[in-house]
Amino acid sequence: MKNLLILHGDADRNSICYQFAAAYQEGAERGGAIVKEIHIMDLKFNSNKQFNNTISPLEPDLQAALEKILWANHLVLFCTVNKDSIPSRLSGFFDRLFAPGQVASAKTPVPAMMYSGKTARIVSVLDEESWKIWQETKLPTYHSIKRTVLERCRINPVRTCTIGFVHSPMNEYAKKWREKLYSLGEKFM
Numbered sequence: 001m002k003n004l005l006i007l008h009g010d011a012d013r014n015s016i017c018y019q020f021a022a023a024y025q026e027g028a029e030r031g032g033a034i035v036k037e038i039h040i041m042d043l044k045f046n047s048n049k050q051f052n053n054t055i056s057p058l059e060p061d062l063q064a065a066l067e068k069i070l071w072a073n074h075l076v077l078f079c080t081v082n083k084d085s086i087p088s089r090l091s092g093f094f095d096r097l098f099a100p101g102q103v104a105s106a107k108t109p110v111p112a113m114m115y116s117g118k119t120a121r122i123v124s125v126l127d128e129e130s131w132k133i134w135q136e137t138k139l140p141t142y143h144s145i146k147r148t149v150l151e152r153c154r155i156n157p158v159r160t161c162t163i164g165f166v167h168s169p170m171n172e173y174a175k176k177w178r179e180k181l182y183s184l185g186e187k188f189m
Contacts, residue, residue: 002033002188005072009079009090011041016166016174017078017125023178024076024123027185036072038065040093047092058096066097074188075120075155077145081130086145098149116154121189122146123161123181131165159189 006025010017025035043061058066069075079086098115122145150158161181166174 003073004028004033004035006037007077008039021078024181024185027182031186078123081126094149118155120158125163128165
């Protein structure tokens with residue numbers, strides 16, 4: 001069964017990220033996937049880990065998100081990168097659900113093993129300043145999510161797409177990316 005979970009990491013539902021996510025979802029559904037979504041910025045939770053780094057009970061929104069993550073075979077995160085960083089709320093979401101020792105589950109004694117066997121893709125859309133920096137350095141900002149969060153939790157492979165500054169959702173650059181994301185969704189990768 002192809003179970004796809006789309007993680008929306010952008011607060012603006014009118015942003016190009018949502019258009020890219022819709023293209024991916026359409027392709028996935030055409031390819032036979034069942035799709036669920038999480039709008040991370042709408043969730044109600046404390047995005048800070050406890051000072052003593054102890055496991056704190058998950059709020060209802062995080063518990064529901066965890067259930068969807070465990071249900072999915074493939075996770076796709078769509079997020080904007082502003083001024084060379086991801087939104088802090090998004091970072092808090094990953095700290096609470098993916099950091100070692102932060103989630104206790106009755107299903108699995110080792111939390112990192114909860115995510116084993118899943119695959120993921122990170123689609124990051126850079127703002128103009130971040131795009132200029134990326135063109136010079138080629139250092140993507142999603143490495144903190146890719147390497148120290150998802151891959152450490154045994155989600156593998158984690159594929160990535162870095163999309164430069166999109167001046168208009170109607171230009172050829174944006175259309176090309178929508179078509180590519182539709183195709184990636186259809187292939188469930």
